[in-house]
Amino acid sequence: MRLLRTLMAAATALAVTAFAAPSLAADDPGPAAYAKALNGKRVMLVPLAMGFDLAQGWAHYLKKEVEAWGGTFETRDPNWVVDAGAQAITDAIASDTRPDVLIIHAPDLNSYSKLMKKAQAAGTYVLLVDNPANFPADAFVGSDWDKLGQLEAEAAIKGCGENSSKKIGLVQGDQANSSSLYQYAGIMKVLEKHPDFQVVAKPDSNWDATTSRNVTTTMLQQHPDICSIIDFWDGDATGASAAIRDAKLDGKVFLVTTGGGEKAADCDKLQDGTYGAVVMTDLARQSGDMNAIIKFLLQSGQPAGTSHTYIYTLEKATTKADLKPDSCWDLKALQAEAAAK
Amino acid sequence: MNAIGWPNWRRLNQEGIVFAIAILLFAAAALGLPGFLAADNLVAIVRSVSVLGILALGMAVVIIGRGIDLSAVAIMAMSVAWYLQLLNTGTSDGLAFVYVLAGVLAIGLLNGFLVAYADVPAIFVTLATGSFVFGYVRSQLITQDAVPVPGGHWVELLGGVRFLDIPVEVFVFAGLAFLVFLFLRYTKWGRFIYFAGDNPVAARNIGVPVRPMLVLRYVLSAFVALIAGLLTAASLHSINTRIVNSTLLYDIVLVAVIGGIGLSGGRGGVRNVLVGAALIGILLNAMTIIDIPLLYQNLIKAAILLGAIIVDGIINPRDEQTTQQGDI
Numbered sequence: 001m002r003l004l005r006t007l008m009a010a011a012t013a014l015a016v017t018a019f020a021a022p023s024l025a026a027d028d029p030g031p032a033a034y035a036k037a038l039n040g041k042r043v044m045l046v047p048l049a050m051g052f053d054l055a056q057g058w059a060h061y062l063k064k065e066v067e068a069w070g071g072t073f074e075t076r077d078p079n080w081v082v083d084a085g086a087q088a089i090t091d092a093i094a095s096d097t098r099p100d101v102l103i104i105h106a107p108d109l110n111s112y113s114k115l116m117k118k119a120q121a122a123g124t125y126v127l128l129v130d131n132p133a134n135f136p137a138d139a140f141v142g143s144d145w146d147k148l149g150q151l152e153a154e155a156a157i158k159g160c161g162e163n164s165s166k167k168i169g170l171v172q173g174d175q176a177n178s179s180s181l182y183q184y185a186g187i188m189k190v191l192e193k194h195p196d197f198q199v200v201a202k203p204d205s206n207w208d209a210t211t212s213r214n215v216t217t218t219m220l221q222q223h224p225d226i227c228s229i230i231d232f233w234d235g236d237a238t239g240a241s242a243a244i245r246d247a248k249l250d251g252k253v254f255l256v257t258t259g260g261g262e263k264a265a266d267c268d269k270l271q272d273g274t275y276g277a278v279v280m281t282d283l284a285r286q287s288g289d290m291n292a293i294i295k296f297l298l299q300s301g302q303p304a305g306t307s308h309t310y311i312y313t314l315e316k317a318t319t320k321a322d323l324k325p326d327s328c329w330d331l332k333a334l335q336a337e338a339a340a341k
Numbered sequence: 342m343n344a345i346g347w348p349n350w351r352r353l354n355q356e357g358i359v360f361a362i363a364i365l366l367f368a369a370a371a372l373g374l375p376g377f378l379a380a381d382n383l384v385a386i387v388r389s390v391s392v393l394g395i396l397a398l399g400m401a402v403v404i405i406g407r408g409i410d411l412s413a414v415a416i417m418a419m420s421v422a423w424y425l426q427l428l429n430t431g432t433s434d435g436l437a438f439v440y441v442l443a444g445v446l447a448i449g450l451l452n453g454f455l456v457a458y459a460d461v462p463a464i465f466v467t468l469a470t471g472s473f474v475f476g477y478v479r480s481q482l483i484t485q486d487a488v489p490v491p492g493g494h495w496v497e498l499l500g501g502v503r504f505l506d507i508p509v510e511v512f513v514f515a516g517l518a519f520l521v522f523l524f525l526r527y528t529k530w531g532r533f534i535y536f537a538g539d540n541p542v543a544a545r546n547i548g549v550p551v552r553p554m555l556v557l558r559y560v561l562s563a564f565v566a567l568i569a570g571l572l573t574a575a576s577l578h579s580i581n582t583r584i585v586n587s588t589l590l591y592d593i594v595l596v597a598v599i600g601g602i603g604l605s606g607g608r609g610g611v612r613n614v615l616v617g618a619a620l621i622g623i624l625l626n627a628m629t630i631i632d633i634p635l636l637y638q639n640l641i642k643a644a645i646l647l648g649a650i651i652v653d654g655i656i657n658p659r660d661e662q663t664t665q666q667g668d669i
């Protein structure tokens with residue numbers, strides 16, 4: 001009896017081994033290592049504000065991916081207030097649930113540098129998104145603003161054409177934000193190569209649409225023969241476009257701007273002729289880059305602050321002529337998708 | 342000031358000083374800057390300060406009654422943002438407008454009630470209601486900072502309205518300025534505002550309904566803010582609630598105060614608002630034409646304002662009454 005039992009046990013064991021053997025051969029160590037490194041990790045996004053297209057798009061794509069690998073995704077909304085952002089970062093570093101990855105959308109070159117250093121010292125990887133800062137973050141994901149400015153200038157020159165007045169007006173953001181400063185530098189680089197084109201005015205909008213409208217009105221008043229205007233952000237370029245409309249110069253002034261490629265903000269306005277060209281950020285791809293670098297850092301085992309990677313998003317100036325159905329992403333659709341869940 | 346309300350040049354007050362600076366700037370810009378005197382540019386100057394001026398009119402009425410309304414910009418942006426959001430999500434126009442009107446009325450009443458009957462200082466009440474309005478509408482009622490005007494809606498068409506090539510907000514500003522002028526100068530309640538602002542206790546003793554009038558002022562200010570918001574949305578085809586974080590609120594108080602409306606109440610009128618708005622408008626326009634960077638623009642603006650206040654302090658030393666009652 002005992003022998004029989006032993007035999008049966010042996011047979012079972014053999015059978016189990018026999019069945020298990022093929023799956024052992026296919027046992028990829030990847031998923032287990034991946035899950036071990038990522039499971040339960042916390043990712044936090046601190047944008048300038050949660051109320052605008054870029055931040056909402058990033059949050060959507062990041063959340064989807066982070067939650068899929070078993071992490072926790074959180075956002076903080078400083079609502080354009082630098083102090084509130086600093087507070088949010090400070091609280092996050094000090095809390096029991098300190099994030100493992102902090103994604104920061106810096107308001108200017110320096111404000112958060114110390115805090116980001118503190119975060120790294122505490123062991124949190126710091127990712128900078130969209131706006132560069134004077135800080136060696138673990139990774140920067142976003143636009144090369146200098147290159148972006150060059151693309152804008154090239155679009156403006158093309159929009160003006162050879163037989164135009166060759167006068168270009170700029171509506172800058174401000175004199176503190178890196179995106180504005182580098183964009184300006186890039187535009188000037190291209191214009192140096194085209195000495196026949198000149199910048200006739202370069203006021204600041206302070207990222208406000210009403211101010212953009214007022215300064216553009218004055219600019220068009222002083223130089224009615226301007227052939228192109230470059231406004232540094234689609235968030236306030238609605239003001240510049242209102243000024244062009246009011247001056248009855250629609251179709252005569254080629255308005256170039258840049259944005260996150262949201263449908264209502266960019267593609268619809270290219271379609272109706274409000275904007276001549278928009279240098280659009282491929283937001284889904286940019287978020288994908290962030291997801292990839294987050295997954296890399298969390299598995300790398302390297303301490304925070306030891307490597308510095310720049311991942312620039314591919315930018316392209318889009319005009320009405322090369323608009324495609326998938327040129328833009330649709331915030332409304334993302335919101336509807338989130339609401340349906 | 343004499344009977345018809347012209348400034349008394351022998352006794353130069355702050356309004357006179359600011360008016361003189363505005364004239365000087367205007368003359369200098371007219372001589373030095375090509376295109377400054379062009380009719381279109383003059384219209385653009387007035388237009389650029391129209392919304393600011395409209396808000397300052399509402400603020401002036403409140404300040405003359407010795408109060409202040411720090412919720413004006415929040416009401417302006419959030420009421421219109423909510424209105425547009427309702428329209429974008431399919432609420433009928435009439436119903437949406439009734440909601441928003443009721444909301445604006447409620448906030449005006451709340452401001453007035455807390456100041457008049459609960460005796461909470463206006464500066465705290467309106468600071469709090471402003472934050473509340475912004476926070477509530479932003480978090481509960483709208484999904485985005487920027488809310489677009491639906492295509493073809495009357496607000497969008499309003500932005501394109503021109504008479505003699507002059508944009509509609511200039512006429513609204515002029516019309517409202519005239520109405521407020523009539524109200525303050527020729528109606529009983531308008532005159533009472535000066536009494537109540539100058540000396541609330543004495544005003545009550547002679548039978549002025551001080552408290553109901555206080556409520557009325559905050560309601561008026563809230564409605565003026567709604568009008569300013571609608572005009573902003575009309576021009577830009579969208580409203581961006583980020584404006585609540587901007588310096589617009591201080592600019593409004595500035596336009597009123599630099600024009601010579603004393604924060605201690607009881608003094609000033611529509612003319613002071615117009616003078617203040619003229620100075621800011623000419624200054625900003627000239628600096629934009631010269632292409633002065635924004636940082637320097639703010640510096641120059643602040644320096645001129647500070648200068649005007651210092652000169653006023655020297656020419657018109659604080660009197661016994663102000664010292665006793667204090668400013669707000």
